[in-house]
Amino acid sequence: MPFFSQSLAKAASLIEVVSGQEIKVKVNLILGHDGTASKLLKTWKNSEFEKAPENKVLITIDHAYPAPTIQERTLQQELFKVSNEMDLHLYSHGEGVLHQVVAEEGSLRPGMIIVGADGHVATSGAFGALAFSLSAEELVNPLETGYYKLTVPEIVTITLENQLQSNVMARDVALYILGKWGSNIKGKAVALTGSFLEQASIASKMALCNLLPEAGVVTAFVLPSQEEAEGEVYQVDVSVIEPMIAVPPSPTHVQSVKDLVGKKITVAILGGCSAGRIEDMMICAAVLKGRKIPPEVTLIITPASSKIANEMDELGLTPILRKSGAIIMPPGCGPCPGKHFGLLSPQDVAITTTIRNSPGRIGSEDAEILLASPRTVAESALKGVISCPKS
Structure with a gap:
């Protein structure tokens, strides 16, 4: 069975x-x-x-x-x-x-x-x-x-094969799935398998399973090795996936980052449950090291846990991020639930690694929220406009 x-x-x-x-x-x-x-x-x-x-x-x-x-x-x-x-x-x-x-x-x-x-x-x-x-x-x-x-829900299996381009992250793969099969997987259980997952970090696996519920899946999980596919099978060659971005009003409204390059942003949010792990912080620090974000941009970074925050300190990431102009929040959800720590005004355009971009999610209903990968968010924060990471 x-x-x-x-x-x-x-x-x-x-x-x-x-x-x-x-x-x-x-x-x-x-x-x-x-x-x-x-x-x-x-x-x-x-x-x-x-x-x-x-x-x-x-x-x-x-x-x-x-x-x-x-x-x-x-x-x-x-x-x-x-x-x-x-x-x-x-x-x-x-x-x-x-x-x-x-x-x-x-x-x-x-x-x-x-x-x-x-x-x-x-x-x-x-x-x-x-x-x-x-x-x-x-x-x-x-x-x-x-x-x-x-x-018991119906189940579909998504097979993820090959390796990502250097400018693409697991979060981009999750957005790709939402955009391509969001309506197909709604109300179903989703099993994930394939050669990509055989070498993927646990942080990448968490990023995938974290975002798929935005399509209305009943549950999502990574199949243990040697387990067989179940239900309808969708094949994905992850090597052809580009940096992706979700536009309002839903995480399933997905397009290539290239389509929005140059769009001005005022807020960048990175971290929390979706992208607050140490590899996300390392990527962000690598982008920002020795550089300054524009004064009109607010970059908010939230470690997913105190253990990760401590590791950021030990690796010297925290001073790199602070010197760039980023604000580092206490471990937790950060601005995502719209309760505090960076609410948006009607004039704000935010690029974020949060999980939802419905109007009013993080403050004003007139604010625009765009969902992307940690790498895309960091690159965009640095330039003050949506930027596509280079391979």
Whole structure:
């Protein structure tokens, strides 16, 4: 039996499962964060905070830390209290954004079942985990029972072959997939495999799995080696992919960066759950070393975790970035959720590595948000206009 079906069958204590079948799977890890915690706590309180004793629950304070409002601080204090009472693993000292903290602390493994009140828990699919996004209200049942009820989705396999051009990153591949097959993969599980992934870093795998939920996939994951493709198969030669960019109002509105070269930008945002890992920071520092960004451009950099921030210091990346004019934020989500740390005005045009470019996502609804790779963002920040990295 193929990996996806076999993993679900095992978690449901069944011999086999098929697409369209309603099943109940045992959950190995439950995820949450302060961005959805208010709704979660409100719903969970109605059932008097019952929790299955074997549940492992990991929660991060990453969307609004340090608290930008009294309301956010009050929520954080409520999370402290509930976490102590219910034996939740709360990360409340700026350890980083949920998906990076999980990668560092969650002991992720192929086939494990994860549910979380966040739209990008599939980032854990980089490790072969099967991670499903739930609403805050939907998460309460797994918290109480330890199980998650779902309808087995159709699955497609995307085979990524060959190697990237030197100016292209995994984030460009993810954008390419969204643009080419966004409507095809909506509502399905996506398995990723191929020779590209055999040599890709874990950061590249995380970048892929992190962004595919923007097409509405049920989950996305990297197939363990030797596992066979399942469902319909799409073939991608990554060696022909160019630097890509998504334009408003959706991450699936994708085109080549070359089409927008020269467009003026005022803000550049790099980091967070999508591109805040050490290799992203190294690329950014290599672009900016010994150079200055224009005074009219604001470059905001957010390490995905405190471990990455520490490594940036150890490697000497932090002073390089600061000397260029970049602002380095505390580890976490950064500006992406639109709560603080760099909100956009109606006049702003931002090129970012964040995960969504819908109007109003990071401040004003009139601001323009463009999604690109860390390399493209860094090059564009340096020149003050959208720039295509050279091969």
